[in-house]
Amino acid sequence: xxxxxxxxxxxxxxxxxxxxxxxxxxxxxxxxxxxxxxxxxxxxxxxxxxxxxxxxxxxxxxxxxxxxxxxxxxxxxxxxxxxxxxxxxxxxxxxxxxxxxxxxxxxxxxxxxxxxxxxxxxxxxxxxxxxxxxxxxxxxxxxxxxxxxxxxxxxxxxxxxxxxxxxxxxxxxxxxxxxxxxxxxxxxxxxxxxxxxxxxxxxxxxxxx
Numbered sequence: 001x002x003x004x005x006x007x008x009x010x011x012x013x014x015x016x017x018x019x020x021x022x023x024x025x026x027x028x029x030x031x032x033x034x035x036x037x038x039x040x041x042x043x044x045x046x047x048x049x050x051x052x053x054x055x056x057x058x059x060x061x062x063x064x065x066x067x068x069x070x071x072x073x074x075x076x077x078x079x080x081x082x083x084x085x086x087x088x089x090x091x092x093x094x095x096x097x098x099x100x101x102x103x104x105x106x107x108x109x110x111x112x113x114x115x116x117x118x119x120x121x122x123x124x125x126x127x128x129x130x131x132x133x134x135x136x137x138x139x140x141x142x143x144x145x146x147x148x149x150x151x152x153x154x155x156x157x158x159x160x161x162x163x164x165x166x167x168x169x170x171x172x173x174x175x176x177x178x179x180x181x182x183x184x185x186x187x188x189x190x191x192x193x194x195x196x197x198x199x200x201x202x203x204x205x206x207x208x209x
Contacts, residue, residue, distance in 0.1 A: 053113025080157030131174030
C-alpha cells in the first residue's frame with residue numbers, strides 16, 4: 001500500500017535523469033513518469049547557494065512543463081558548498097580528485113532545491129533543504145580508488161553518500177536524503193500543501209479507511 005495509491009500515475013513528471021531521485025520518489029510510493037529537462041546547468045552562475053538551487057530547479061521544471069499537459073512537474077537541483085564555493089559535478093577525474101581532496105577533513109553543506117509546477121493552473125512553488133556533512137581526513141589511495149569506480153562523475157561534489165564514499169562521512173546534521181539528492185520529508189509536506197485541492201482529500205480518505 002502507498003500514500004499515493006489513489007493518484008493517477010500520469011499526474012507527476014520528474015524533470016530529472018538522476019536515478020537517485022527516481023529511487024527516492026519511488027521509496028515513498030509516488031507514481032511518476034520521467035522526462036529529463038534540457039536546461040544547461042553551466043549557464044547559471046548564481047553565487048548564493050539558496051538562490052542557485054531554487055532558480056535552477058524552477059527552470060528545469062518549467063522546461064518540462066512547457067510540453068506537459070494536466071501534470072505536476074517536479075524539478076530539482078543539488079549542489080555542494082565548501083567555504084562559500086559551489087561544487088557541481090566534476091568534468092573529469094582530475095576535477096573529481098581536486099574536489100574530494102578539498103572536502104577531506106572539512107565540513108561542507110549540501111543544498112537541494114525543488115520546484116513543483118501544476119501545468120493545468122500554472123501555479124508553482126519552490127523550496128530547498130540544507131544539510132551539513134562532515135568528512136573525515138581521506139587518504140590519497142582512498143580518493144583514487146573511489147574515482148576508479150567512476151561513481152563521482154555524475155554527482156555534485158564528486159561523491160554519493162549512498163555508495164562507496166559512505167565511509168568518507170563522519171556524520172551529518174540534517175536530512176540524509178537531501179544529501180542523496182532529494183529531501184523527502186520537506187518535499188512530501190510541500191507536495192501535500194501544493195496539491196491540497198485533490199491530493200490531500202485522496203490521502204485523507206486513504207487514512208480513514
